[in-house]
Amino acid sequence: xxxxxCLFWPGVLLADQIYVxxxxxxxLRSGPSMDNKPILMIKSGxxxxxxxxxxxxxxxxxxxxxxxxxxxxxxxxxxxxKVQFDQYKTQNAExxxxxxxxxxxxxxxxxxxxxxxKNLTSEQTDNTKLKKDYDTLSQANANxxxxxxxxxxxxxxxxxxxxxxxxFKRENExxxxxxxxxxxxxxxxxxxxxxxxxxxxxRSSRKKTNRMYL
Numbered sequence: 001x002x003x004x005x006c007l008f009w010p011g012v013l014l015a016d017q018i019y020v021x022x023x024x025x026x027x028l029r030s031g032p033s034m035d036n037k038p039i040l041m042i043k044s045g046x047x048x049x050x051x052x053x054x055x056x057x058x059x060x061x062x063x064x065x066x067x068x069x070x071x072x073x074x075x076x077x078x079x080x081x082k083v084q085f086d087q088y089k090t091q092n093a094e095x096x097x098x099x100x101x102x103x104x105x106x107x108x109x110x111x112x113x114x115x116x117x118k119n120l121t122s123e124q125t126d127n128t129k130l131k132k133d134y135d136t137l138s139q140a141n142a143n144x145x146x147x148x149x150x151x152x153x154x155x156x157x158x159x160x161x162x163x164x165x166x167x168f169k170r171e172n173e174x175x176x177x178x179x180x181x182x183x184x185x186x187x188x189x190x191x192x193x194x195x196x197x198x199x200x201x202x203r204s205s206r207k208k209t210n211r212m213y214l
Contacts, residue, residue: 018049018050018060018076019045025043028070031069032059042062048075057070058072
């Protein structure tokens with residue numbers, strides 16, 4: 001089978017891929033001379049398989065499977081400018097597409113960055129508010145501590161004053177008791193002194209009466 005293919009398709013295994021040079025069109029002919037019938041026109045930049053050569057002619061096969069003879073001077077192993085341009089154009093389109101995709105990704109990340117910045121600003125605002133609330137609570141706690149300290153001081157002063165008041169009350173009651181005793185003793189002394197004076201006066205009077213009778 002391999003031998004049959006080689007016989008009916010000469011040069012299949014030995015074909016070299018070359019390009020049609022930078023010209024408008026070239027003619028694919030049925031034989032290696034200008035007198036042979038044209039088969040079709042091949043455009044510049046088309047890739048063909050060169051199967052064999054004969055003089056200034058080359059037997060080629062197109063990408064559609066058509067075979068025939070073309071002048072070798074219209075063939076080139078170098079990539080034609082048109083092909084290069086088409087390749088660059090395709091690559092440029094691919095790069096533009098990738099650039100668009102990258103731009104989309106960048107825009108997405110920019111939106112995410114904006115959201116993160118917005119969240120960061122909100123967090124900073126909340127943090128500032130929390131710090132302010134903390135400072136307020138700390139001040140309030142300091143005030144409560146100061147008030148508790150003052151309350152303890154006032155309580156201690158109150159207890160001290162209460163003790164002094166109780167002491168003054170006891171001393172006042174003691175003085176009042178002493179005053180009552182003093183007045184009692186003074187009254188008793190007056191009474192006793194009057195009684196003694198009356199007794200002495202009575203006794204003196206009786207002595208005088210007895211003398212009169214003598």
